[in-house]
Amino acid sequence: MLKSGAALETAKMDPIDLSPLDPLVEPYLGKKEMVIPVLQKVQEHYGYLPRPAMEGVSRLMQIPLSRLYGVATFYAQFKMKPRGRYIIRVCKGTACHIQGSPKIAERIEEILGVQSGVTTDDLRFTLEEVACIGACALAPVIMVNDNPHGRLTPDKVQAILDSYE
Amino acid sequence: MYEKHLMICGATGCISSGSQSVEEALVEALEMHKIRDKYRLVMGGCPGFCEVGPIIVVYPDEVFYCRLKPKDMAELVEKHLVGGEIVERLLYKGPDVDAPARFFDTIPFYTKQKFNVLRNSGLIDPEIIDEYIMRGGYSAFTRALDLEPAAICAEVKKAGLRGRGGAGFSTGLKWEFTLQAPGIKKYVVCNADEGDPGAFMDRSILEGDPHAILEGMLICGRAIGADEGYVYCRAEYPLAIKRLKIAIEQAEQYGLLGQNILASGYNFKVKIKEGAGAFVCGEETALLASIEGKRGMPRPRPPFPAQFGLFGKPTTINNVETLANIPLILKEGGVAEFSEIGTAGSKGTKVFALAGKIRNTGLCEVPMGITIREIIYDVGGGIKGGRAFKAVQAGGPSGGCIPAELLDLPIDYDSLNQAGAIMGSGGLVVMDERTCMVDLARYFLSFTQKESCGKCTPCREGTKRMLEILNRITEGAGIPEDLDTLDSLAASIKDSSLCGLGQTCPNPVLSTIRYFRAEYEEHINDRYCRSGVCKALFNYRIDQQRCNGCTACSRVCPVEAIEGQKKEPHAIIQELCTRCGSCIEKCPQDCIMITPVGREADVSS
Incomplete structure (x- = not known):
């Protein structure tokens, strides 16, 4: 499974366009406490945190690259690898767990052939887990990008995935 | 019109x-x-x-x-x-x-509820400040402007408000500590990092009544002498963040936030910080580190944030629901009105998120002191699908489960603590006979283990060892000594962890062992999970007497492990069955049973 992630990195060797970086970081210059919002903006733009962009942020904000990575790898939100067009987030909250979210996750893994945290080779989907999206009343729930899908059973999964091309 | x-x-x-x-x-x-x-x-x-x-x-x-x-x-x-x-x-x-x-x-869902914190939710347009003001909004703040800071703290203390986010510390006392701390620069922080899986009341308040939080923060700032506030909100709540942003803009336009508010000489501004997905950031010192742009790791206390908080300045950190209660207390006659509701040690109302195997899922606000039975059967409408109630998990991964024999326990901070659970943020996840308590304990521990920040050893290593044991038990390789080992590990982790996450993470294990020891023993000694959750520890069997051969099960089986002619009893080929549970959900006769592995014994589900 790890293979597809590695293959993907070599496949996606397009040079990273760093020109948007300056305007992204500009409002935060000199405010080292704003490093998390800066990384959030950078990730919003690139979809993940590419190494060259991290180096750029480090230079612009004058924060050592090591510390930047220390912060970025601490938080679940930050991704170091490119991700798919659609991010499937399987809620792993308590309510979802006891209502069968492990079975939903299993079915998605079967269909996509990737495990949690991995992107499909065609860059269509990235499968992730999330602690709780707070729609417990509709458990089990998954989010595809910003769309929640609730009250799932394993047999509903295929149709949902098919609706995201 | x-x-x-x-x-x-x-x-x-x-x-x-x-x-x-x-x-x-x-x-x-x-x-x-x-x-x-x-x-x-x-x-x-x-x-x-x-x-x-x-x-x-x-x-x-x-x-x-x-x-x-x-x-x-x-x-x-x-x-x-x-x-x-x-x-x-x-x-x-x-x-x-x-x-x-x-x-x-x-x-019936609404008849026992009392809307205080949720007073405006669903009634007003949360994106229009006038609607909040028309419902009496910001009048408590204008009253507070005429009071001395110490008098505001005293009122909150007298009302008996306790923190709604976890430990239940007196809010008034917390404010007083920050007020008394030396320093010119102080901060108010609203903890909206609602990370407890199974709790969504803070999100609902932020989405439905964001100005109540701002008013609570304004009053708090006035009381402790702060001129700046932060709302630390989970990034997973985009709608809450959007509504809060709108609320802040409108309050600024109305002169309720900014410089010299209502010509009183009081300055206050509010900023939003989006969390980045780390459960430990709900812990106050970790949350402060995260606002400061660092890894969200806790630090030892004392010094408490009231003395040494955000950027080293005295800081009060309150949870969303706590702050939403503040305008109710500070309004004219609010203290008496507030403290009339509830029990001796727990005043006011509490919002609970009802989820799990309950008929009426959703958010409810009830007076403190109501019994668990009333919440589950009157408000919640009982258990889904007519199954038997087994337990309710209160307080998320830091809390514990409350079994059926304690259904008449009144809900307040102290009785919940005695029962081995906590109020926590107020998530109530209801479980029925098809929930395995060992698996539940394993689930919570796998959550805290993943979220452990790794700074202190008892939490980092201890949760890992406990999780290994629980994994082993649920996979059918438990040994009799495991329960004692779990007990002693839990005690050390509780005593020696640095922050609240570590100190409370053994609670789900301890409380399930306390109330459901027989279930653990059955997993270990009989290799049997009677709830049908731990896949290695049960088989599905079709009751040959009751099956009428409707084929509902064989049609839904993804691995074709069910054989039998139409209108004749079916049977499950155990070698093929993956125990996915699709058949048992579909069977209209309820004739698929959960039985011990390798035994034909008729133990019905």
């Missing part, structure tokens, strides 16, 4: 069940009748009853329509809005009412 207001629940729960397309269909139906401008549509806050969403409440008629589909909108417009006749078909119906129920007071 509008003829009627239609409040469409626009909170995350109802949006997931399709309220947006309902709203679109409603607009279309109104336009078709050319009456769009006579009605005000508000995609507002949440009336709490997520189970029956999407919900529309029509005011001033106060009619509660639920389980709506886009195709119902034509009829709603034609009959109710044009014809003036209630559409009975779309009212609330259920086993707990004799006739379709028109509004809150006749729906």
Whole structure:
């Protein structure tokens, strides 16, 4: 499974366009406490945190690259690898767990052939887990990008995935 | 003037069940009748009853329509809005009412509730400050402006408000400590990092009534002498963040935030910081580190944030629900009104998120001291599918489970602590006989283990060792000594962890061992999971006497492990069965049983 992630990195060797970086970081210059919002903006733009962009942020904000990575790898939100067009987030909250979210996750893994945290080779989907999206009343729930899908059973999964091309 | 207001629940729960397309269909139906401008549509806050969403409440008629589909909108417009006749078909119906129920007071879900914190949720448009002000908003703040800071702290203390986010510390006392701490620069922080899986009340308050939080922060700032506040909100709550941003902008325009507020000389501004996905950031010192742009790791206390908080300055950190209570206390006569509700040690109301195997899932606000039975059976409508109640998990991964024999336990901070659970943020996840308590304990521990920041050894290593043991038990390789080992590990982790996350993470294990020891022993000694959850520890079997060969099970089986002729009893080929549970959900005869592995014994599900 790890293979597809590695293959993907070599496949996606397009040079990273760093020109948007300056305007992204500009409002935060000199405010080292704003490093998390800066990384959030950078990730919003690139979809993940590419190494060259991290180096750029480090230079612009004058924060050592090591510390930047220390912060970025601490938080679940930050991704170091490119991700798919659609991010499937399987809620792993308590309510979802006891209502069968492990079975939903299993079915998605079967269909996509990737495990949690991995992107499909065609860059269509990235499968992730999330602690709780707070729609417990509709458990089990998954989010595809910003769309929640609730009250799932394993047999509903295929149709949902098919609706995201 | 509008003829009627239609409040469409626009909170995350109802949006997931399709309220947006309902709203679109409603607009279309109104336009078709050319009456769009006579009605005000508000995609507002949440009336709490997520189970029956999407919900529309029509005011001033106060009619509660639920389980709506886009195709119902034509009829709603034609009959109710044009014809003036209630559409009975779309009212609330259920086993707990004799006739379709028109509004809150006749729906059993609402009858025992008391709306204080959720007073505006679902009633006002959260994106319009005037509606909050019209409901008495910001009047408590203007009253507080005339009070001495110490007097504000005293009122909050006298009201008996305790923190709604976890430990239940006296809010007034917390404010007093920060007020007394030396320093000119101080901060107010609102902890909206609602990370407990199974809790969503803070999100609902932020989405439905964001100004209540701002007013609470303004009063807190006045009381402790702060001029700056932060709301630390989970990034997973985009709608809450959006509404909060709008609320801050509007409050600034009205001069309720900024410099020299209402010509009082008091300055206060509020900033939003989005979390980045780390459960430990709900812990106050970790949260502060995260606002400062560092890894969100806790530090030893003392010094407490009241002395040494954000950027080293005295800081008060309050949870969303705590702050939403503040305007109620500071209004004229608020202290007496507030402390009238509740028990001796726990005043006011508490919002709970009901989830799990309960019929009425959603958000409810009840007076402190109500029993668990009342919440589950009267408000919650009992267990889904008529199964037996097994336990309720209170307080998320830091809390514990409460078994059936304690159903009459009153809900307040102290009785919950005694029972081995905590109030926590107020998530109540209900479990029935098909929930395995060992698996539940394993689930919580796998959560805390993943979220452990790794700074202190007892939490980092201890949770890992405990999780290994629980994994082993649920996989059928448990040994009798495991329970003692779990007990002793739990005790060390509780005693020696650095922060609240570590100190409370053994609670789910301890409380399940305390109340469901027999279930652990059955897993270890008999290699049997009677709830049918731990896949290595049970088989499904079809009762040959009762099966009528309807083929519902064999059609749904993904691995073709069920054989049998139509209208003849079916059987499961154990070698092929993956125990996915699809068949047991589909069987109309309830004749698929959970039985011990390798035994034909008839142990019914």
